[in-house]
Amino acid sequence: MIKMEKVNKHFGPLHVLVDVDLTVKPGEKLVVIGPSGSGKSTLIRCMNLLERPSSGRVVVDGVDITAPGAPLTKVRQSVAMVFQQFNLYPHKTVLENVTMAPILVKGVPKEAAEASGLAYLERVGLKHKAGAYPSQLSGGQQQRVAIARALNMHPKIMLFDEPTSALDPEMVQEVLDVMVGLSQEGITMVVVTHEMGFAREVADRVIFMDSGQILEEGPPEHFFEAPTHERTKLFLSRIL
Ligand code: ADP
Ligand code: MG
Numbered sequence: 001m002i003k004m005e006k007v008n009k010h011f012g013p014l015h016v017l018v019d020v021d022l023t024v025k026p027g028e029k030l031v032v033i034g035p036s037g038s039g040k041s042t043l044i045r046c047m048n049l050l051e052r053p054s055s056g057r058v059v060v061d062g063v064d065i066t067a068p069g070a071p072l073t074k075v076r077q078s079v080a081m082v083f084q085q086f087n088l089y090p091h092k093t094v095l096e097n098v099t100m101a102p103i104l105v106k107g108v109p110k111e112a113a114e115a116s117g118l119a120y121l122e123r124v125g126l127k128h129k130a131g132a133y134p135s136q137l138s139g140g141q142q143q144r145v146a147i148a149r150a151l152n153m154h155p156k157i158m159l160f161d162e163p164t165s166a167l168d169p170e171m172v173q174e175v176l177d178v179m180v181g182l183s184q185e186g187i188t189m190v191v192v193t194h195e196m197g198f199a200r201e202v203a204d205r206v207i208f209m210d211s212g213q214i215l216e217e218g219p220p221e222h223f224f225e226a227p228t229h230e231r232t233k234l235f236l237s238r239i240l
Pocket of ligand 1: 011014016034035036037038039040041042043
């Protein structure tokens, strides 16, 4: 579903991704962990061209999205992203937030976008808030709306960049619960998170990034019980 080949990313003098090779299979749940500044966000932003690699190739669902003239809008439609900051439109209702992109970007008829939008809101437990404004919702609820909004684009891949990091502790679990539910439905997921319980429960594979490289990877059992690298051990000892 995603294939990165020798991907490098420079920001001026900073070499943020160093020859990254990574393959994500259809339906796979990949969890990305690593210290702050190690390149996790840049890595997943290269998967939907929010960042363009300085060199290397990124192929998504058979399309080389790094090729000149790649269909950027189509890529963004099939690879949805949920951010740490939910970025809902404050002056639009919950339902309008969830239906805007399908209507404006994909040309979905309003009625159809609302029907599927309400179904996704129900999935995240917020159908009853369809007419509310973001400011009337808690952080956890806003993030669940952001997930419903991403789903309403019917993406093939969902990218999550620390989706619970900005939440008050008591709201983390309701968002993780939605993500666990989602993981049981065959969608390909790449999740940057420090929630190790989630990683153990959901991940098919965990990768550990350090200084722009994938230092270690493996199924969560291996990863948490018997990490190979000193850097991984040190990182886990600090967060577990
Ligand atoms: P992580 O998500 O693991 O914390 P990031 O991918 O956000 O790491 O950042 C990796 C490095 O790249 C950091 O040193 C960060 O400061 C730098 N960086 C990220 N985005 C930009 C940018 N747009 N311009 C300049 N430097 C950036
Ligand atoms: Mg980040």
